[in-house]
Amino acid sequence: MSQLPESGLSLEDLRTQVDEIDGRIHDALMERARAEAGIQAARHAAGEGASLFHPERDADMMRQMVERHQGDLPLSTVEHLWRDLICACTSLQADTAVHLDGSAELIEMLDLARFYFGFSVELVPAADAADVVGAVTASVGDLGLVALTDRAELPWWRGLSEAGAQVQARLPFVVLDERPADLPALVLAKADSMIDNADIAVYDARWSDLLPGKLMDQGIEVLSFFRSASGVDALLAISGDLSEEDVFKACTDAGAEPDVLRRVGGYAAPIDGDPEETFAGEDEEPQE
Numbered sequence: 001m002s003q004l005p006e007s008g009l010s011l012e013d014l015r016t017q018v019d020e021i022d023g024r025i026h027d028a029l030m031e032r033a034r035a036e037a038g039i040q041a042a043r044h045a046a047g048e049g050a051s052l053f054h055p056e057r058d059a060d061m062m063r064q065m066v067e068r069h070q071g072d073l074p075l076s077t078v079e080h081l082w083r084d085l086i087c088a089c090t091s092l093q094a095d096t097a098v099h100l101d102g103s104a105e106l107i108e109m110l111d112l113a114r115f116y117f118g119f120s121v122e123l124v125p126a127a128d129a130a131d132v133v134g135a136v137t138a139s140v141g142d143l144g145l146v147a148l149t150d151r152a153e154l155p156w157w158r159g160l161s162e163a164g165a166q167v168q169a170r171l172p173f174v175v176l177d178e179r180p181a182d183l184p185a186l187v188l189a190k191a192d193s194m195i196d197n198a199d200i201a202v203y204d205a206r207w208s209d210l211l212p213g214k215l216m217d218q219g220i221e222v223l224s225f226f227r228s229a230s231g232v233d234a235l236l237a238i239s240g241d242l243s244e245e246d247v248f249k250a251c252t253d254a255g256a257e258p259d260v261l262r263r264v265g266g267y268a269a270p271i272d273g274d275p276e277e278t279f280a281g282e283d284e285e286p287q288e
């Protein structure tokens, strides 16, 4: 005989409960959309830029979500629902397209784009990362998704600039052991000025020789690099607290002065979404 659930409620009672919860969720979603319209109107009144993408605010919301989250529902499910909701709400204010790096595996790229930007945005295929940079730069408020590979086929980040496309987010933002849509990627977008208050700063660096061997020792992550007969180009990530001079010095201390060092964006530090591991017996009272 099947057992009654812990609550002791019948199937009918539980379905009534679920219907009631769904009603509250739906009411809350509609209320949120109304509040969001108010935010966009306030932004407009304050003369804020046309961009509908606010990665720092997104990051704050996701951090709160990770802290709040409990129970068996996968965190990635909640993350996706929120991403879809945010993008659907902003799409009510303006049409935004997302340009996709065609050099990545198509299914992985589509999964990533739909996971983060939902079904309200138009997805536009681009040949490669350089084309994504060009399309975002030429647009008013479009976004770009570029797959992150250790070794790049072209130094596509040379096309990033203060007035054009910049790196504004790194995906996945919530790092989980097992998660859907886990293609490592960067989100490109335009901003009113260079993003200079992000947790992590991103630089375009070039050396006429080899990549200095001790970048990691200086706290510098090489996101991607491109080697050619004339040297090496690298896309670097380093703490956003450092000045450009500090970063130049860190590169020099790592082995060689870069010939070019340019800030090309920044992003919120990814958060660990896996609950803290507890070991068997850890929570038990010590036995006398």
Ligand SMILES: O=C(O)C(=O)C[C@]1(C(=O)O)C=C[C@@H](O)C=C1
Pocket: 036, 039, 040, 052, 053, 054, 055, 057, 058, 085, 086, 087, 089, 090
């Ligand atoms: O808070 C804002 O400034 C908004 O524009 C609202 C909102 C949201 O839906 O919550 C919209 C898009 C952003 O990426 C982040 C936040």
